[in-house]
Amino acid sequence: MMKYRGGALIIASGLLLTACGQQESQEFDLELSKQKWNSAFLTWNETDLRLLDKGEKLFRKNCSVCHKRDGRGDSQLGASALYNSPIVNGQKPALIQLILQGKKGTSMPPFAATLNDEDIAAITTYIRNAWGNYAADTVAAAEVNAQR
Secondary structure, eight states: OEEEETTEEEETTSEEEOTTSOEEEOSOOHHHHHHHHOOSSOOOOHHHHHHHHHHHHHHHHHTHHHHOTTSOOBTTTTBOOOTTOHHHHSOHHHHHHHHHHOOTTSSOOOOTTTSOHHHHHHHHHHHHHSTTOOOOOOOOHHHHHHHO
């Protein structure tokens, strides 16, 4: 069974066929997530792996049009690179505020009204640990709530 919703085909088997024609699992796969995120230097627990997985999916849905899937941004859209970014790799509150409030005068929209604390925590955790950013930490929903 297939349904069309929000620019994507939803397939009953749990796979998403995106507009780009790529398939992506909608279910959490612990072993795959371990392979993707764990390294010789860092081992994430299952809760953190779930947060990273959720953050990646939310990033792709809400952020990758401008910041691209590889986090390198799009200068024509005015979207900064997230890879090796001082704000991404800096103090968590500054990044949380940017995601919540957006950045006036740029194409960065505020997400405070459209994403809940858990979603923003997941996205923040993901971008702080993806593409060579090695914060090696997570962001809790309570940290996001404290910035609202």
